[in-house]
Amino acid sequence: RQAPRAMTSKKHSGFDQSKGVALCASCDRCRSRKTRCDGKRPCGNCAVKYTKKHRLASIDGVDLNLFECVYSPAKRRGP
DSSP states (O other), X not given: OOOOOXXXXXXXXXXXTTTTEEBOSXXXXXXXXXXXXXXXXXXXXXXXXXXXHHTOSOOTTOOGXXXXXXXXXXXXXXX
């Protein structure tokens, strides 16, 4: 038998320290389109959408607040 391994921490922890609430693992756009989100800010899908929309080669030097990549609080489930 092997000892249980500890959970590894990801770059995106899913917890907003300023508000004290857990955030969803995928952004609102990826969740609505049911696509895989990488959890970065901005995520890969939102970055590609922005570069195509504004005809840019890369997102270097672009303010991160201009992206429409929003992580909403997790919905509470259960009784």
